[in-house]
Amino acid sequence: MAEHTQDSGPVTESMMDKITEKLHGHDSSSSSSDSDNEKSSPSPMKKPEVNRLFGRQKTLHEVLGGGKRADMLLWRNKKNSSVLLGGATSIWILFELLDYHLLSLLCHCLILALTILFVWSNASSFINKSPPRIPEVSIPEEPVIQFATALRFEINRVLAVLRDAATGRDLKKFLAVITSLWVLSIMGSCCNFLTLFFIGFVLLHTVPVFYEKYDDQVDKFAEKAMAEIKKQYAVFDAKVLSKIPKGPFKDKKRA
Structure with missing residues (x-):
């Protein structure tokens, strides 16, 4: 009986070795087949690159300047953006549709506020309540300087564009400026x-949100439109602009 148990020990060990070898062989074959499948499986298709509008490389949030201003224009804070747009709409309705005037509005608001504060201050002794605390209102210097600096920068940039268009160095810029001024004159009339x-305020608060949501479609359409504009400009240049005689100043400059 003891001999039988001693003989069965090596037999069971050899059977266990065979089973483990088969299991390891199956795992290695399955892993190799998986790796072969991974190698043979085609790589995912890359999306075709789209030329972004105006050749931008940054995100729209960065293009708009980032910070709270970009958040306001892109409606990241819907409450503040809706309040701002609603306030602008109310002012336009008040001044344009109701034919109200800014000076009259300011005077009427000041009359109402001063009357309420005056009556409250004099009636506080009769009703046993503390008089209103009127804070000292003053305009801080830093926001005014920042606004003036930003306005100065924008005005200087517009003047630089007008100067470059007037010098005659870039015909495309000249035609673009003339077309823009002509469109503004029509809108002004x-x-x-x-x-x-x-x-302009409404477009500034609606167009960036629309573009951020459908930027791929807009960029594809803009790319086709720019290609067509360049094609038509090349035809116009060949038929009209190239036939215009050049002035003596350019001839001397080239010589």
Whole structure:
């Protein structure tokens, strides 16, 4: 009986070795087949690159300047953006549709506020309540300087564009400036400055959100439109602009 148990020990060990060898062989074959499948499986198709509008490389949030201003324009904070757009709409309705005037509005608001504060201050002794605390209101210097600096920068940039267009160095820029001014003159004849400013304000708070949501479709359409514009400009250049005689100043400059 003891001899039988001693003989069965090596037999069971050899059987266990064979089973483990088969298991290891199956795992290695399955892993190799998986790796072969991974190698043979085609790589995912890359999306075709789209030329972004105006050749931008940054995100739209960075293009708009980032920070709270970009968040406001892209409606990241819907409450603040809706309040701002609603306030601008109310001002336009008040001044344009109701034919109200800014000076009258300011005077009426000051009359109402001063009357309420005056009555409250004099009636506080009769109703046993503390008089209103009127804070000292003053305009801080830093925001005014920042606004003036930003406005100065934008005005200087517009003046630089107008100067470059007037020097005659870039015909495309000259035609673009003339076309833009012509479109603005047509819009100015159709509506006043307040309506024009309101339209620009509404577009500034709606177009970036629309573009951020459908940027791929807009970029593809803009790419096709720019290609067609370049094609038509090449035809116009060949038929018209190339036949215009050049002035003596350019001839001397080239010589």
